[in-house]
Amino acid sequence: MKILVGYKRVVDYNVRIQVKPDGTGVVTDGVKLSANPFDDIALEEALRLREKGAADEVVVVGIGPADLTAHLRNGLAMGANRAIHVVTDEAVQPLTAARTLLKLVEKEQPGLVILGKQAIDDDANQTGQMLAALWDRPQATFASKVEIADGKAAVTREVDAGLEVIEAELPAVITTDLRLNEPRFIKLPDIMKAKSKPIDAIEFASLGVESHDHLKTTHYAAPPKRSKGVMVKDAAELVAALKQKGLL
Amino acid sequence: MSKVLIIAEHLGGKLNPSTARAVSAAAAVKADAIDVLVLADSVDAVAAEAAKIDGVSRVLTIARAENAHPLAAVLAPQIAKAAAGYSHVFAPSTTFGKDVAPRVAALLGVAQVSDVMSVEGSHTFKRPIYAGNAIVTVEAPAEHAVVATIRTASWPAAATGANSAPIEAVTTDAALPSHTRFVELKQGKSDRPDLQSASKVVSGGRGVGSKENFEIIYKFADRIGAAVGASRAAVDAGYVPNEMQVGQTGKIIAPELYMAIGISGAIQHLTGIKDAGTIVAINKDAEAPIFEVADIGLVGDLFKLIPELEAAI
Ligand SMILES: Cc1cc2nc3c(=O)[nH]c(=O)nc-3n(C[C@H](O)[C@H](O)[C@H](O)COP(=O)(O)OP(=O)(O)OC[C@H]3O[C@@H](n4cnc5c(N)ncnc54)[C@H](O)[C@@H]3O)c2cc1C
Ligand SMILES: Nc1ncnc2c1ncn2[C@@H]1O[C@H](COP(=O)(O)O)[C@@H](O)[C@H]1O
Numbered sequence: 001m002k003i004l005v006g007y008k009r010v011v012d013y014n015v016r017i018q019v020k021p022d023g024t025g026v027v028t029d030g031v032k033l034s035a036n037p038f039d040d041i042a043l044e045e046a047l048r049l050r051e052k053g054a055a056d057e058v059v060v061v062g063i064g065p066a067d068l069t070a071h072l073r074n075g076l077a078m079g080a081n082r083a084i085h086v087v088t089d090e091a092v093q094p095l096t097a098a099r100t101l102l103k104l105v106e107k108e109q110p111g112l113v114i115l116g117k118q119a120i121d122d123d124a125n126q127t128g129q130m131l132a133a134l135w136d137r138p139q140a141t142f143a144s145k146v147e148i149a150d151g152k153a154a155v156t157r158e159v160d161a162g163l164e165v166i167e168a169e170l171p172a173v174i175t176t177d178l179r180l181n182e183p184r185f186i187k188l189p190d191i192m193k194a195k196s197k198p199i200d201a202i203e204f205a206s207l208g209v210e211s212h213d214h215l216k217t218t219h220y221a222a223p224p225k226r227s228k229g230v231m232v233k234d235a236a237e238l239v240a241a242l243k244q245k246g247l248l
Numbered sequence: 249m250s251k252v253l254i255i256a257e258h259l260g261g262k263l264n265p266s267t268a269r270a271v272s273a274a275a276a277v278k279a280d281a282i283d284v285l286v287l288a289d290s291v292d293a294v295a296a297e298a299a300k301i302d303g304v305s306r307v308l309t310i311a312r313a314e315n316a317h318p319l320a321a322v323l324a325p326q327i328a329k330a331a332a333g334y335s336h337v338f339a340p341s342t343t344f345g346k347d348v349a350p351r352v353a354a355l356l357g358v359a360q361v362s363d364v365m366s367v368e369g370s371h372t373f374k375r376p377i378y379a380g381n382a383i384v385t386v387e388a389p390a391e392h393a394v395v396a397t398i399r400t401a402s403w404p405a406a407a408t409g410a411n412s413a414p415i416e417a418v419t420t421d422a423a424l425p426s427h428t429r430f431v432e433l434k435q436g437k438s439d440r441p442d443l444q445s446a447s448k449v450v451s452g453g454r455g456v457g458s459k460e461n462f463e464i465i466y467k468f469a470d471r472i473g474a475a476v477g478a479s480r481a482a483v484d485a486g487y488v489p490n491e492m493q494v495g496q497t498g499k500i501i502a503p504e505l506y507m508a509i510g511i512s513g514a515i516q517h518l519t520g521i522k523d524a525g526t527i528v529a530i531n532k533d534a535e536a537p538i539f540e541v542a543d544i545g546l547v548g549d550l551f552k553l554i555p556e557l558e559a560a561i
Contacts, residue, residue, distance in 0.1 A: 019382045095354065118497075120496075122377055125346050125362055126350035127350075130354035136425070138427045138428040139321060141346070158490050159343040160491060162435040166431055169427040178497055215386045217386050218385045218386070220382050221382070221384075222382065223382070228541075229527075231546070232544055232546050234548075235546070
């Protein structure tokens with residue numbers, strides 16, 4: 001079985017995002033970029049499935065600009081067999097990402113697609129569900145445990161009420177939650193090895209993906225700031241303050 | 249003319265309060281009609297509850313055995329059919345809504361607006377990105393239906409009781425897949441208030457130190473009638489189950505009182521509590537970032553301070 005993994009590059013989760021004063025975007029010049037944390041988890045899960053013998057090939061997919069290559073090399077160094085780079089300078093919204101992934105799915109015929117539950121830049125939480133709909137296959141979102149056997153995936157999902165277990169026939173789309181696994185660190189020899197692994201570059205335009213009917217972002221603003229409050233010196237003062245506000 | 253279809257969320261025959269919050273967002277669209285769609289195996293109790301929400305025009309029901317559990321792959325084709333004639337389809341931004349709404353959007357061939365915080369016009373919305381560190385205004389194309397999830401913490405629940413909207417059964421000819429099956433739901437049972445709708449929440453973090461120590465947090469929460477939440481670090485360390493996690497990847501909540509105890513205040517945690525009325529922080533580290541957003545801060549050891557608080561109440 002082949003596994004396709006979504007491997008998006010985003011602003012590193014430790015960066016404190018600043019909105020540009022003119023409201024046209026956020027400052028991304030010179031900030032650290034990393035793999036979307038949920039995508040590292042997706043890749044780790046795919047690698048573990050391969051190591052267990054449930055899969056034989058892991059392919060990382062990135063949709064983005066020409067300089068995405070270095071990022072995809074990290075995915076190869078972590079252990080993916082090869083990478084597909086869909087090259088585009090446009091910001092790709094989830095519906096376009098899903099349609100693009102569908103084209104790759106049709107070509108590659110994977111048994112499983114593992115994506116992050118959300119990209120921490122747009123926080124959309126849509127692409128996996130959209131791909132599953134367009135592909136007309138099962139989706140198991142917010143996965144915290146995955147077991148593959150007999151052409152089926154048993155997936156434990158983190159839902160508001162607790163943990164839900166569903167069974168999905170393969171091929172299927174799984175999206176990862178944080179507790180699915182802890183991604184491995186990349187080791188130096190693996191970086192060397194990754195240099196000889198193939199990255200297929202495909203021009204976005206050549207895929208014939210419809211990408212016009214999307215959302216237009218007209219303004220960026222910083223969130224309203226909470227003003228700094230007061231410090232109290234002991235428990236009695238805290239209780240008094242809360243009673244005064246009518247909260248106790 | 250706007251017509252909004254709201255997908256009801258429910259569990260065990262009870263309507264989730266997030267549905268009434270989505271009704272408030274629909275009202276902000278200045279909709280001419282707000283219909284609530286209930287998909288279940290037995291719809292009556294949930295539909296009756298939905299019919300009471302102020303502002304609801306009609307409650308539509310699709311009762312099918314396949315709808316016994318909320319499987320997105322099964323629900324989405326029915327919702328997509330039922331959405332014909334509506335200008336907007338809203339679902340709450342809970343794990344239920346986040347799972348099903350994008351599947352509906354894709355079937356309709358439209359983009360989705362996630363986590364609507366405010367409605368600026370029938371097709372213009374504000375939503376958070378980068379864990380709430382930026383708020384964007386987005387415009388959806390006017391020629392398509394708008395599919396959106398509603399950030400529940402940004403909206404009050406519409407009042408309930410005065411309305412009695414008509415309830416109508418609808419049938420769809422949607423073909424339902426059998427490739428996805430529900431196995432089980434492991435629910436932590438608790439008599440405490442529900443974390444997502446409670447007016448007071450007490451949360452513990454890594455500073456609480458162990459599963460056993462978390463009893464201190466439960467006891468204090470019970471004393472003041474609060475729900476209990478936790479940071480991701482506390483969940484990851486196994487002190488509490490996952491459904492208690494507050495934050496970017498957990499629950500986004502807006503209680504009147506939020507008490508963060510032994511929580512450092514990472515950006516991803518703060519995302520979940522930005523809309524709280526009063527934030528109280530208790531932490532032994534005076535430099536902890538949580539104090540930058542807390543309305544009331546108290547520096548000290550939680551194991552000493554909590555018993556003192558209980559004594560002082
Ligand atoms: C993509 C992503 C998503 C994330 N999503 C979430 C999320 O949804 N929710 C979330 O919470 N986190 C989330 N995180 C994790 C987040 O970055 C932090 O790691 C986490 O919130 C830290 O939890 P904490 O504050 O309990 O632990 P710590 O940061 O370890 O803080 C513990 C605090 O307890 C204090 N303390 C210790 N002992 C005592 C004592 N005896 N008395 C008083 N105070 C004491 C310490 O001073 C310290 O400030 C996410 C991270 C990533 C990368
Ligand atoms: N441009 C992209 N390149 C690769 N994967 C992507 C891209 N956009 C979205 N994805 C995948 O879809 C997931 C969810 O993204 P989103 O729906 O934008 O929150 C991500 O975690 C990725 O796995």
